[in-house]
Amino acid sequence: MALQQSIDLALASHIGDGGLPRTALDAALAVVGRGMKRLAEDDATGRLPLLHMPRVTEDLDGIREAASWLRRDATDVVFLGTGGSSLGGQTLAQLKDYAVPGAGRFADGPRVHFLDNLDPVTFDRVLHKLPLSSTRFVAISKSGGTGETLMQTMAVLSALDRAGLKARPADALLGLSEPRKAGTRNALRDLLEPEGVRFLDHHTGIGGRYSVLTNVGLLPAAVLGLDIAAVRAGAAEAYEPFRAGRPAAETPAAVGAALNIAMALEGRNIAVTMAYADRLERYTRWWVQLWAESIGKDGKGSQPVAAIGPVDQHSQLQLYLAGPNDKLFTVITTGVEGQGPVMDAKLAERAGAAEFAGKHIGDLVAAQGRATADTLARNRRPTRRIHIDRLDERAMGELLMHGMLETILTGYALGVDPFDQPAVEEGKILAKQYLAQAK
Numbered sequence: 041m042a043l044q045q046s047i048d049l050a051l052a053s054h055i056g057d058g059g060l061p062r063t064a065l066d067a068a069l070a071v072v073g074r075g076m077k078r079l080a081e082d083d084a085t086g087r088l089p090l091l092h093m094p095r096v097t098e099d100l101d102g103i104r105e106a107a108s109w110l111r112r113d114a115t116d117v118v119f120l121g122t123g124g125s126s127l128g129g130q131t132l133a134q135l136k137d138y139a140v141p142g143a144g145r146f147a148d149g150p151r152v153h154f155l156d157n158l159d160p161v162t163f164d165r166v167l168h169k170l171p172l173s174s175t176r177f178v179a180i181s182k183s184g185g186t187g188e189t190l191m192q193t194m195a196v197l198s199a200l201d202r203a204g205l206k207a208r209p210a211d212a213l214l215g216l217s218e219p220r221k222a223g224t225r226n227a228l229r230d231l232l233e234p235e236g237v238r239f240l241d242h243h244t245g246i247g248g249r250y251s252v253l254t255n256v257g258l259l260p261a262a263v264l265g266l267d268i269a270a271v272r273a274g275a276a277e278a279y280e281p282f283r284a285g286r287p288a289a290e291t292p293a294a295v296g297a298a299l300n301i302a303m304a305l306e307g308r309n310i311a312v313t314m315a316y317a318d319r320l321e322r323y324t325r326w327w328v329q330l331w332a333e334s335i336g337k338d339g340k341g342s343q344p345v346a347a348i349g350p351v352d353q354h355s356q357l358q359l360y361l362a363g364p365n366d367k368l369f370t371v372i373t374t375g376v377e378g379q380g381p382v383m384d385a386k387l388a389e390r391a392g393a394a395e396f397a398g399k400h401i402g403d404l405v406a407a408q409g410r411a412t413a414d415t416l417a418r419n420r421r422p423t424r425r426i427h428i429d430r431l432d433e434r435a436m437g438e439l440l441m442h443g444m445l446e447t448i449l450t451g452y453a454l455g456v457d458p459f460d461q462p463a464v465e466e467g468k469i470l471a472k473q474y475l476a477q478a479k
């Protein structure tokens with residue numbers, strides 16, 4: 041297992057008043073244990089295909105084949121799609137420097153873009169800058185009906201047309217959506233199939249925000265040359281204690297769920313995840329969607345907050361240490377000791393920072409992650425620590441599956457359906473009305 045979780049600094053026995061009494065944790069573990077039984081049934085009946093995904097291998101060649109088609113002679117590969125149709129792919133892509141400040145601009149291979157937020161200025165600029173004759177687009181939408189993705193796709197078709205590439209849609213685009221269902225329309229397929237555009241099928245039994253282990257997340261990963269089998273193997277590690285029927289207290293994702301539930305019962309309704317790695321920034325955003333859409337319903341749910349370190353020490357930590365004690369913190373660190381540039385002793389002396397001499401940048405980041413967790417605990421702020429020694433495909437797969445299992449178990453324990461998001465429909469309907477009225 042690449043992921044090491046410790047909840048000591050969340051317990052009253054370690055941090056005093058602000059911590060969780062052991063009895064509260066044990067009570068939550070008992071509830072989560074019942075949720076694990078339900079998951080075991082979900083697994084046995086096949087009701088939750090996500091649980092089988094870590095061990096599926098037969099689709100991997102098809103994903104790799106689609107990825108090499110996308111890469112072939114391409115300068116740019118653009119992923120259209122939003123929410124769960126984008127964030128999982130972005131999370132994996134960040135292992136190859138996607139959206140990493142500074143480094144992202146120098147990444148090898150075709151430039152990969154995820155246009156997940158609809159912004160007219162951005163879309164205009166990107167379409168004008170892209171060399172359209174060597175760009176490939178992937179339009180991803182489980183439902184095939186998301187307005188943002190449809191507008192983006194239509195804009196791309198028109199731009200190809202304007203650029204004199206009218207005959208090219210089938211060479212320039214790939215679709216990814218659910219197969220057509222009798223009696224319902226799939227607008228994305230309606231738009232692209234008449235152009236001869238090929239489609240990959242979205243898994244019908246796995247929702248968007250849980251789709252990172254399917255072709256939705258693995259296709260971008262494969263375009264970037266990541267080892268997609270290792271992502272699934274890592275996910276299998278997170279699921280192994282469930283498969284083996286281990287008790288909740290010995291199952292990291294179940295312990296995480298119990299911690300969240302017990303904290304919420306104690307009135308801590310904010311969950312902050314602070315990851316000390318640029319390559320986990322997209323992961324924190326992926327987790328925010330997963331948690332918010334899965335748990336926030338029926339008047340229940342805790343507010344997910346994403347932070348990264350050390351940079352957010354300089355923006356958020358003051359509040360975390362001295363503001364209201366209403367949060368559960370998760371500090372994620374990676375094994376960065378000895379990594380990065382080493383500090384010259386003479387320069388360190390000149391700067392009056394003798395303690396830097398001979399130290400690597402990674403040594404400071406490791407010390408900061410440790411210090412933040414300890415300082416939070418000293419200030420009686422309950423803190424869970426997750427450490428990943430080597431952040432690679434396998435570890436990322438484990439972290440992602442851990443997050444999904446923890447979320448599902450929390451939903452089960454709170455009595456909410458972790459797989460739907462009924463409330464977001466209202467705004468979509470209203471926006472369509474306003475759009476129809478707009479001149």
Ligand SMILES: O=P(O)(O)OC[C@H]1O[C@](O)(CO)[C@@H](O)[C@@H]1O
Pocket residue numbers: 122123124125180181182183184185186189248249333461464
């Ligand atoms: O993949 P789709 O169907 O385009 O949906 C995109 C996103 O929109 C939502 O349905 C919310 O509006 C998310 O749950 C989903 O990840």
